[in-house]
Amino acid sequence: MLRNWGAAAICVIALGTSAGVASAQPSSPAGLPGAVGVDVRLKLERDGRLTVTEVVTVPEGKTADRVVPLRIAVGDNRDRVYEVSDPAVTGEGTATVSDDRLSIALRAGTSTVTYSVVGTVARIGDTLELRWQPASGWSTALDSVKVSVITPDAPRSVNCLAGEPGTAKPCTTAELGDGRGVRATEIGLDPGDRVDVAVGLQEGAAPPNARVVETSTLAAAFALTPATGAGLGALVLLLIGGMVALWYLRGRDARALEGEVGPVDVLVADGAGRVAFASPDGVLPGQVGTVVDEHVDVVDVTATIVDLAVRNYLWIEEVDGLDWRFVRRNPADPSLTGYERAVYEALLPDGVDAVLLSELRGRRIDLTRVRDELYADVVAKSWFARRPDAERTLWWWAGIGTAVLGAALTAVLALVGTGALFGLVVLAAGVALAVGARSMPARTRRGSALLEHVRGLRGYLHAATPRDIPDADREMVFSRSLPYAVVLGETERWLAAFAGSRSGLYWFGEAEQGGDLRRFAQRFPTFLGALDGVLAQAGHLRSLRH
Template sequence: MGARLSFAAVFMNWGVAAATAAAGMALAAGQPSFPSPPPSAPSIEFPVPKPGPTGSATPPTIDPIPPSGRPGRPTRPPGVGQPVLPRSVNVQLKVERDGSLTVLEQVVVQARQTMTRTAPLRIGDRVFAVRDASVDGNGTAAVNGETFVMSLGEGASTVKYTVDGAIADLGDHLQFRWQVAGGWDTRLVFLRASLLTPKRGSNFVCLAGPSGTEDRCDSAVTDGGGVLRVVQSDLDTAARVDLAADLPAGLVPANARFERAGGAAGPFALTPLTGAGLGLLTLLLLGGFAALWLARGRDAKALVTEVAPVDLPAKDGDRVTFASPDGVLPGQAGTVVDEKVDARDLSATVVDLAVRNYLWITESGGDWQIVRRNPADDSLTSYERALYDALLPSGAESVTLSALRATPPDLAPVRSALYADAIGRGWLGRHPDSFGRWGVAGAAVVVLGAAATVLLALTGGPALLGVALVIGGVALMLGARLMPVRTERGSVLVQQVRGVLGYLREARPDAVPVADREMVFSRSLPYAVALGETEQWLTRFANLDSSADGTPGMYWYATQDEAAARDHRRFTAQFQAFLAALDEVCAN
C-alpha cells in the first residue's frame, strides 16, 4: 500500500525534484525488480554523462541522434534519474551470426493492471517471423497470424524470442530493421533498448511515435564497444519505436522477406499453382511450335518434290477420254496451288464452262459475245453457278465482253463461293485472309484470359493463370495465322496438280489420235489458263486441225469468218486477246 501511495505522490508532485527522487526510491522498493540479463547479452546500463564543473549533467556526444524536439516533452539526459517505473520496458537486441535476431524484453506492469503488445509482423511489404517465444513471469507470448502478441500481468516479466527477417541485403551493405516497441495497449512511461551486432554498425535511425511519422527518438547513442543504446520516454498507446542500422556487406546472412501486402502471395506472384500453369503453357507452346514447323515443312515439300507428269487424257478402247486427278476443276486447281482466288482462276472457269457446253463464245468485229448455251444444272459447283449467274443474270441470253468491261459484274460472291468450296473439300483449312477457327478460338481465349486476369487480380487470386491464358490465346492466333492455308489433303492435291502442270509442259499432240486432238486440247486449255501455261499450250497445238472432227473451228468458240475458223493459228492469237480482256473483267 505504501508503495502505491508513493507512486501517486510522484505524479502529484512531478515538478518537485525531491519528491521525484523519493517516489523513485519508494517504487524501487515496492515493485518487482528486473531479472538479471544473461551474461552474453549487452548490458542494460546506459552511459551516464559525467557532471560538469557545476555538478550538472552534460549531454552525450557519441554519435547522438537528435531528439524530436516535440514541444512539451522533457528531454532528460539518458540514464540520469530514471527509476524502475511501472509501464517501463527494457529491450536487449542481439544480431546473431546466422542473421537471426535474439530479443529479450523486460516489462514492468503496474499492480492490478495488464499490458498487451500486439506487434505487427508485416510492415508494408516486409514480413518478419517470430519463433521460440517464452515468458519468465506473469503472462504469455505467441504468434497470432501476422502479429506477435504479448499479454502480461502485474509485476516484472521477461519475454524472450527470436526474429527472422530483420536483415535485408541492399547490395553494398546490409540493413537491420526491427520495431523495438509497437502495439502496446497502454502508454509507456519509459523505454530503454540496446542493440549488439557482430561488428559496429552505422547510419543508425531511431524513429518514435505513430506509424508513418519521422519523429526521432529522445536519444540514441553508441558506447565505446559499438553497442547502440536508445532512450525513449512517454510513448503513446500504439506508438512504435522503429530502429534501423546499416551493417557491413556479408557480415551475416540476409533473411528479409518481402511479399505483396494483403496476402501471403500477390495475385502475380509465382506460386506452385501458377508455376504449374506456366509450365503447362510452355509445353503447349513447344507442342504448337513443333506442329507449325511440321505443317509448314510438309507444305513446302509439296511444292518442291519431284512429281511425274499426270496425263489428263485416258484411253477408252480406241478413243481418248479426259479425266482430271481427283476430279479437280481448273478454278479449284489454281486456287489450291497459290492459295488465292485470282483473275485467271475465274477466267479459266469461264473457259471451262464454254468447253463443257454451258456457254458459247463467239467472236465478232473485235469483240466477243458470251452466250447461254445450256442452263446451269446440278452438275455445276456452287462457285460455277455463281459465276454463270453473274455473267448472265436471269433472263439474259448473252452479253458482250465490252459491256462486261464497261460495267463489271460483282464477282465477290463467286470468290467467296470458290474459297468455301476449297475449304469444304478439305483442301484449304481457312480463308487466306482470316485466322480460321483456330484463330477465332485464340481470340476467345485472349478475351477469357484478360477477364480472368482482372477478376483474379481484384480478388487476390492467382492472376498469373489469366496472364498465361492471354499468352496462350495470342500464341494460338499467331500460330493460326502462320499455319499453311493448305491442309495435308490440299498438299497432296498440289502434288497432283503439279503432275498436271508437267503434262501440260511435255504433252505431244502427235501422241493423241487426230480425231481426239481438239477435245484433248480444249479440255486441257482451262487448266493451262489456271496454271499460267496458256501461251505454251497454244503454241504446242498451233498446227491443230480443228476440222478433223468433222466440223470446222472449235465447238465452243465461233467466228463469223469461215476461213478464220479453219486457221487455228488465228484462233491462237484471238483467244489470247479474248483472255486478256476477260482477265480484266475478272480482276474487278
C-alpha cells in the first residue's frame, strides 16, 4: 500500500465548513457503468485519532467487499502498523476488525461505514504528515471515489495517488480549500486499486502517532549475541581507555584552570626606578589566544596588529572620525615571528606604505598564511607537540572513517540477518571519536604552565592602576599591555583604568592631531569592531572575541 511511495511531498487542501460533504450517491459520466460509488469523509482529531466515514452505494444485484491490511511494509524488515477501532455499518452490510485487517462486506443499497484509526500521523523529515488510503482492497470496480479531509489547523499540502499499489499516478483532482480541509476525486478505479492521500499538517496540529515495527528478521539481526556482547564490552574498554588517555593528556590543563591564581609580575623594574612590561614566557598577544582556546581566531590577528603598532612597525590614525589609516613606520625585520610578518605583509604588502581600513574591506585579505604560521609558531615554542588544527582534523577523519565503516558493517550484517549490533558498536565508537576530536589537542607541560600564567596576566589587567606605574613609563606600559587586554577580553576595563590620564599615545592618533588617551578610550572599541569585521570577511578564522 504505502511501501514504494516513500516520504513524498504532501499537500493539504483547506475545506471550508460551508463546502459541505460530497453526495452520498456518487455518479460521473466518465465512471464505470454499474460500478460502486464511494464517498469518504476523513476528520483528524486534535489528539491524532482519525475518524472515517465511508458512504458506499452498491447497485442492485451486486455486492462489494473490502479488505484493508493494517500492517503495511514500508521497507526491508519494517512494517507500519495501524490500529482500527469501533467499526460499524448503517445499512446493508458488516464491518469487522482483527489485528492485521479491517474487513467490510456490503450488499445492494447505500450503506455508511464508520471507524477510527490510530497511526496515520507521522513526522517525515521536518514535515508532519497525515496518510491514509480511503479506498483500497475493494473486490469490485468503483465508479468514483470522492474524498474530503478535515484537519485541526489549515493544511499545508496534499498529495493524492490512485491506481495499482506502488504506482505514482495522481488522482483525477486534489485541491486545497479555504478552511481546514482537503478535497480529492478519482474517476474509475479497478478492483484491487487504491486511492492514497497524504496531507501536510501544520506543526502541532496533532501528535505524531505512526508506529513502525521491525519484522522478526530484522529483530534477529540486532539481537544480543555472545559476539555482539563481546563487541560492546570492547567498546566500553575502549571508551575507558580513551578517558584515561584524555585525563592524562588534559589533566595538566585542568589543574592550570583550577584554583586561585594571583596576578603575575609582568612589570620589570630596573635599578633607576623605571618599569617595563614583560609577558610571561615571552608570549605574544596572538599566541595567547591560540594557547588558551587552541584555535586561531580573528581577535588574535586584531591584537597582533595593535601590537605591531605599539612596537613602532605601524602608525594607526583616525581619519575624519569614520575611518582609520595604517601607515608603515619600520620595515619587517628578523625580530618578527613568522605569523607577525604574515600579518604585517597582509596589511601592508611590498610597495604599499599606507592603507585605509575601508580599502582592506574591498581587498579581502587572505589570512591563510597567518593561520598556518601561528599554528606552527605555538608548536615551535613547545606549547603544543603538534598543530592543534591538524590534531583535530586527524581524529575527526579517523572518527568519520570508523563511523562509515560501522554503518556499512551494520547494513551488511542486517542483510545477512545476524550480528548487526556489532556494526552499531563500531558506528558508535566512530561517532564518539569524531565528537571527541575537538578535545584531542593537548598542550605540553610548558603550554599548561603558560596557561596558568595567562590567568595571572588577566589578573594583572584586572588589578593594575595608573598609580602602580611611574608617570614616565605609564604610556609605554599601558600600550604594551593593551594588545593582551584585547586578546583576553579585558579591553573595556583596561581603557577605563587609564582613561583619566592626560598622556598621549605615540602610535595612535588622528590625522591632524596627536593621540589623546581620553579620546582614544572612546574611539578604540569602535576601531576594534571595524577591524574585526574586515578580518572576519577574509574567512579561514573564527570570528570569536574572547
